[in-house]
Every structure is written in structure tokens, then in C-alpha cells.
Amino acid sequence: MPSSRLAVWHTAFNLGAKTIPPFAGAATALIIALAARRRVGSRGNSSKTWLFVAAAMQIVHVPFTLLAIAPTNAKLIAMRAAKNLDMDKVGMENLNLLLNKWCGLHNVRIATATTAFLMVVTSLLS
Structure with missing residues (x-):
């Protein structure tokens, strides 16, 4: 069971690693462009601030991912690479802890x- 969870995580991780960074970058650029084009006074400064x-x-996702999530990713990738499907009880518990930590x-x-x-x-509707 834990090895199948790891396989599912690995598939999702690979898909996310390819698709999320460009999407997040484009979304961030769009948000900044919207804020820059928002005229002061047209809908208030609070809209632009939001x-x-x-x-x-x-933007905070980048350092958060590098500092908090990357070490967990590395451990999970190493476990997947080891293909240790016959883990002992301690190995399975460790895998479950890592997967649960990653989910959090x-x-x-x-x-x-x-x-x-x-x-x-909210900013666009205000």
C-alpha cells in the first residue's frame, strides 16, 4: 500500500513539476500587470494593494518550495529510486510520515x- 502511494505521489510530482512553475509564473505576471494598470483612485488604493x-x-511559493518542500521531495524521490517495495515496518512508517508531511x-x-x-x-469586482 505505501509503495502504491509513493507511485501515485511520484506521478503527480512529475506532472506538477512540469506544469505548475510556468502557470504560476504567468499568473504572477498577470497579477502584477493588473496591479500596475490599475489607476489610483479609479477603484481605490486598496484594490491595487490587494x-x-x-x-x-x-512569489512566496518559490522560497517555500525550495526551503520547506524540496528536502521532503528529495527523500521521497530517493525512496522511489531505491524501489524498495519490501520495506520493513519502520520503512513503511517513515514513508507514510514523509507522504503525510508532503501533503501538509x-x-x-x-x-x-x-x-x-x-x-x-475581490479586487477586480470591487
Whole structure:
């Protein structure tokens, strides 16, 4: 069971590593462009501020990923490369702990991206 979780994680990781960075970069550039084009006074400074804060929340994903998530990714990739499917109980527990840790850290990224999106929508509608 844990080895199948690792296989699913690895597939999702590879897909995400290829698709998310360009998408996040484009989204951040779009948010900054929206903020830069927003005229002061047209809808208030708070709208423009929300857009810049949303862009900052997107940018924070890079150091967060490098500092908090990359070490966990490296351990999971090493376990996958070892193809140690007959893990002992300690190995399985370690794998489950790493996968659960990764899920929690990834949820932080999801929460900040969702919050940034909602800030952009709120800013555009205000």
C-alpha cells in the first residue's frame, strides 16, 4: 500500500513539476500587470494593494518550495529510486510520515494560491 502511494505521489510530482512553475509564473505576471494598470483612485488604493499582495503570495511559493518542500521531495524521490517495495515496518512508517508531511506542506501552497486568487477576484469586482 505505501509503495502504491509513493507511485501515485511520484506521478503527480512529475506532472506538477512540469506544469505548475510556468502557470504560476504567468499568473504572477498577470497579477502584477493588473496591479500596475490599475489607476489610483479609479477603484481605490486598496484594490491595487490587494493585487500586489496576491502577487507576493504567489512569489512566496518559490522560497517555500525550495526551503520547506524540496528536502521532503528529495527523500521521497530517493525512496522511489531505491524501489524498495519490501520495506520493513519502520520503512513503511517513515514513508507514510514523509507522504503525510508532503501533503501538509503542499496544502500550505494550495491555501496561499487560493487566497491569492480570491484576492484578485475581490479586487477586480470591487
